[in-house]
Amino acid sequence: MLEPLGIPADAEALYVVLASLDEATAQELTQRTGTPVAQVAAHLDTLADLGLAVALGEGLWNSLPLGDVVKGLELRRRAEIEAAVIAADTLQNQLLAASHSSEDDVQVFVGQTSWAEYTRLCDETTSEICLFDKPPYVGGPSMLSPDELREASGEWRALERGVSQRSVYHPGFDPERLEEMALFANMGEKSRTAPVPMKLVLFDAKIAWIPSMPSYMPGHERRASFVRHPLIVESLVWLFNAVWDTAIPITAGTYLNGDPRRQMLISLMMSGSTDDAIANQLGINVRSVRRWIAELMDELGVTTRLQLGAALVRADSMRTSG
Incomplete structure (x- = not known):
């Protein structure tokens, strides 16, 4: 779901895990994801190049806010x-x-x-x-x-x-x-x-x-x-x-079937577009955009947009790997 940012699927999954932690080493991420440590290290370098992760020293890594990166x-x-x-x-x-x-x-x-x-x-x-x-x-x-x-x-x-x-x-x-x-x-x-x-x-x-x-x-x-x-x-x-x-x-995913506007909504939301920008793209008002996002959050059982993004990433990963 973060492909608009140029993030490979494996690195994207690692970012979701890292974002849920205050900080972690490559070895800790390997234990949590089951990915070989060499691949974890390579994905961390990719995230660092994109400005999504930073090395803290002593092998520790921390994620950076997705919103700030998207604005750039x-x-x-x-x-x-x-x-x-x-x-x-x-x-x-x-x-x-x-x-x-x-x-x-x-x-x-x-x-x-x-x-x-x-x-x-x-x-x-x-x-x-x-x-x-x-x-x-x-x-x-x-x-x-x-x-x-x-x-x-x-x-x-x-x-x-x-x-x-x-x-x-x-x-x-x-x-x-x-x-x-x-x-x-x-x-x-x-x-x-x-x-x-x-x-x-x-x-x-x-x-x-x-x-x-x-x-x-x-x-x-x-x-x-x-x-x-x-x-x-x-x-x-x-x-x-x-x-x-x-x-x-314009991406497809588990929660898009039968509703092309929802497909566009998720694509634009995951690319970092503002509510106003999404409304302009879809030709609707901002209230409708926020209502649709709230409905997605209810369906996925999350309470914040960051959690919604992570849930959509996980849902799409499960769909493509199933």
Whole structure:
């Protein structure tokens, strides 16, 4: 559950044990966890590198507050996202400069031909689809069944063929959108959430689909550019990976079944997001966020948020090891 902090599962489990003690030696932690002392020492070094543990001398170790560490990571992530947005502005200039490229490098499609070309690329992708998902959206209800998605979604058919898919969703989801996202996650999509600068889909890191954002406004005909210029696609792949690396994973766990919003709640909470930030991401008020967290605490029999985090870590570890 602490993977958004870059903590391996074994080191994460050790942190939970260490956090329950005032201080401990590697040998004491070995006795409590059954992990070989050499591995315990390696995990302690990992926690120290992340600022989650500190050596006190004479072989003693102590955990450091998770909240303080997360605040520092949050500031770093915001700076990285800002850098990615600047990169998007730079990319726009590159696209303008490429307007005189050959027809094969940049093609513009309008209306239904744009959607037909997009569907064709989805169906021909063999390795990976990378996607920035951001409003505005085409009108109409979300597709909430595998049959509907199989018929209408090229990305869904690609997942069924075994194509890898990574998606970064812009914050703010209505319940239907979350349910559709949950279906994609169950099919194997790797999903994260972060502010994204544009709509974008990358096919096998070779072709980029870049729709015109203003063309999604009412009364406008849909327009999109299909870019094959290697240098531009390379820049777009870099942009996607930069945002992906700093985005918050949308994780699954024992207490998420049947409720995609709870899945997002736990993901954001474990990443250190504030109640206000979680409310903004989910499009609800802060009171609802606090009520959901209180319900989770009641279900797990804990009284503090630190205990809740540890309980969720333990529950997820038991689920994955069972």
